Amino acid sequence: MKTKRNHPIRNESGFSLIELMIVIGILGLLIGIVGPKLISNFDKAKVETTRVNMKNLSSTLKQFRLDCGSYPNTNQGMDALITKPTSAPECKNYAPKGYLDKKTLPKDAWDVDYLYTSDGNSFEIKSLGADKKEGGADYDADITVSDQD
Numbered sequence: 001m002k003t004k005r006n007h008p009i010r011n012e013s014g015f016s017l018i019e020l021m022i023v024i025g026i027l028g029l030l031i032g033i034v035g036p037k038l039i040s041n042f043d044k045a046k047v048e049t050t051r052v053n054m055k056n057l058s059s060t061l062k063q064f065r066l067d068c069g070s071y072p073n074t075n076q077g078m079d080a081l082i083t084k085p086t087s088a089p090e091c092k093n094y095a096p097k098g099y100l101d102k103k104t105l106p107k108d109a110w111d112v113d114y115l116y117t118s119d120g121n122s123f124e125i126k127s128l129g130a131d132k133k134e135g136g137a138d139y140d141a142d143i144t145v146s147d148q149d
Contacts, residue, residue, distance in 0.1 A: 043130065043139040046109035050127050053106050054114065054145040057081075057125055060099050062147070067093040070120035071147070078105050078116045078125075089120060108143075122147045 015023075060081055065071050068091035072080035076087060081099040085091060100106075107113055108127040115126040124146045131140035 046130070047139055047143065050108045050110075050143055051145070053108070054125050054127065054143065057106070057114070058123075058145050058147070061123055061125075064091075064099055067091065067095060071118045071123045072116075073120050074117045078114070081105070 057078065061071055061078075064081060068089075070089055072078065072085060073089070076085040079085075080091075082103055082105065083098060084094045105113065110127075110130060110132060112128065112132055115128070117124050117126075124144060126145075127143040128134060129136050129140045129142055133140075134142065136142060
C-alpha cells in the first residue's frame with residue numbers, strides 16, 4: 001500500500017548567515033569608498049549652482065541699471081527687481097512686469113537669502129556658503145559676485 005505524504009519534500013534553499021555577512025561587508029566597503037566622493041560632488045554642485053544664480057542676478061541688476069540709471073541701493077535691495085522702488089532714487093523706465101519672472105527672490109543652494117549691498121553705482125551679492133557664517137574655507141567659503149565680474 002502506498003502512503004500519501006501530507007507534506008511534499010521541499011528542497012529548501014537560501015542564503016546562509018555567512019553569505020549574507022559577506023554581501024553586507026562588500027556593500028559597506030563600496031559605500032565607504034564611493035560615498036565620500038558623491039558627497040563631495042554634491043557640495044561642489046551646490047557651490048556652482050549658487051555661483052550661476054548669482055551671475056544671473058548680476059545680469060538682471062545690470063539690466064535694471066540700464067533702464068533706471070543706477071543699481072538699486074542697499075535700502076531698496078534686490079526687491080527692486082520684483083516691484084518698482086518707491087524710495088529715491090526713482091526709476092522712470094522701470095519694466096512694467098519687473099525684472100524677474102518669479103515674484104520671489106531666489107535663495108542660495110542652502111536656502112538662505114543672498115546678501116546685497118549697493119551705493120547705486122556698484123553692487124555686491126554674497127552667499128555665506130554651506131556654514132551660513134562669514135568667512136570659511138572650501139564649501140563653507142563665502143561666494144561673492146559684484147558689478148565688476
